[in-house]
Amino acid sequence: MEVACLRQGLLRYTWRKLSARINFSNVTSQPAFVTAKQERSKVPQHPVSPSINEDLPPKTEVDLQLVQRLEKLSLVDFVNKEGLTRLEAAISMADQLCVVNTEGVEPMITVLEDRSLPLAEDEVHSGDLSEELLACAQETLEDYFVVPPGNITYSEEKGYYRELDQGEEDI
């Protein structure tokens, strides 16, 4: 009984603190929760597929050259019919956004855009993790990660011929 009284007191105390900040003049003195019947729910009761009647941009055709370039840039393999249709469908769905008037509105980067970035002090907190890191790799050599070579530059061939020339001069 005493505990219940204390709890009520605490609730009223916090409520009073809240009400001091928030204007509750338009709220009548009713219990906190309202039944579903009294207020209309925003969640549709049956599935809805809305269609946009306004003009959409023309359907983007994805040709082979573009696909090859996209594959090279993203390293995602999707050169088959299903992948292409899926891509075109995704682009059409995104086209619906063009209907929205965004004039004068800054694009949102993050939901936390009104906060500022926390900065950390310049200190070293972790040391030598080379053993664990190198253990993740398939092939290592003397504490280096070993990877296959990339593009071979033209200078390499040039250097090869230069070496041959020098060899002949020595003889």
Added chain:
Amino acid sequence: RSGRKMRHQLRLQTRLQNALLRHYNINSQYKPHLIRDYWEPVIGLEIHAQISSISKLFSRVGTRYGAPPNTQVGIFESAHPGTLPVLNKRCVEAGIKTALAFGATVNKISLFDRKHYFYPDLPAGYQITQLDYPLASNGRLEFIVLNSSLHKHPYRHSVDLLQLQLEEDSGKSIHDKDNNRVLVDLNRAGQPLMELVFAPGLRNGEEAAAMVKEVALILTRIGTCNGRMHEGALRVDANISVHRPDEPLGTRTEVKNLGSIGSLLKAVDYEIQRQIDILESGGNVTSETRSFDTHTQETISMRDKEVIQDYRFMPEPNLLPLRLHDSSEPNCQYDGSLDISKVRAKIPELPEATRQKLIRDYGLSLENAFLLASKDDLLDYFMAVMSNTKRSSKLVCNLLLNNLLEALNSINTDITNSPLSASAFGEIVDLQQSCRIVTNISQQVISAICIERDSRSPTQIVLDNNWLQLSNDVMEEIVEKILADNLELVEKYKKSKKKKLLNALMGKINKASDNRANMKIVNDVLLKKLSS
């Protein structure tokens, strides 16, 4: 009365400005130098400066140079899933400091972006940089081209700083061609970089070299980067194109991997020449990335001549906007992570201000001011010696820059560890300035203390060795004696007046006087006696 004071101050100011201008030998109207009177080269530089901080940009892992491979890599740099970036405060301060040193506007809100490309030394597949909203923009760099081979005197030039951004570095790849593999060291991955993007306002290699030298000097002076190009702390990419002055800009190529001022100079000049040769033979310059081969001293193509690389920039979702506030502004809301005015207060005197002070207060030449302002320890030594205001700055400069530096060079020491302290050096200066010793003797005293590690004071050395300058009477006696002993030489000179013969006589007098005679006075006396 206040009007008169103002006019007086204005007159002093213009006199001072005119004096400085005369010192700098500036032509206010600069006529661009055209190659073969036809082609105008246009060069823009992008400088990547490694911030000297103890930990990396987004993680608290060490940044020490020369550490064993893969020992300074954390879970963030190696792109392990579930890791998030945390921005380094000191790096932001360094960025702000550098921006203010170039007179740039520090943007109160800046954003980070991802730049995607695939390469083994970029574990995440993207680099976190700043594209559209960098840390600072709209600065200006003024510099002096000191030893111009095109224009025979030093001249001023300036370039706009378009933007300054913070970004992280990638790792290092070592190409092992013999075994057809690449070795990757991720120590450098995640290291903090400041990218300084300059406008294309340069016209040849020597301007580019002078500009980079000034940037390195400024960064070293404010302490944000150590400026060591050979360690990779300062990297320069050059964008080069040529065009005819009345036509639009030509296609540009980018030359990367320039690791020294010398390479920059040669690469820029070579590339300009290469593009002119192509255009004059009727061809077109292809837009590509090239690198500089230090062996052949030529630029070579790096990538295939394909479509331009698409970096698929997107905002970095794990980093909030970087907000800064400036408490010196009237309506400051104090809503940022850092206060710009606190950083502004920590900026020391910039090299150009030091040079102007040296020229104005000590009457030094431009070249000497350059030399002194470029090395902090040398400058401190000079100021210590000049604390005695009666000493002649010209004499001090001569003895310091010519004699002392040479002696220190021969024993492989720098000025901070000089066996000859500033006060002892000052003693030598005083002795010479008061005509008690001559320049040759000063040199000998410097050598004695530096090279032979003589621990006596300069005055003691001079007195012990009997090196005081000869009085005029004794000197005249010696001159008379030499003239008497070398009558033949005297006759020859009187007939031909050849300088060689005069120098021979001077040499003999110098030897006879044990290097103690003031050769200027000897010259006058000798000429007087010979003409009689």
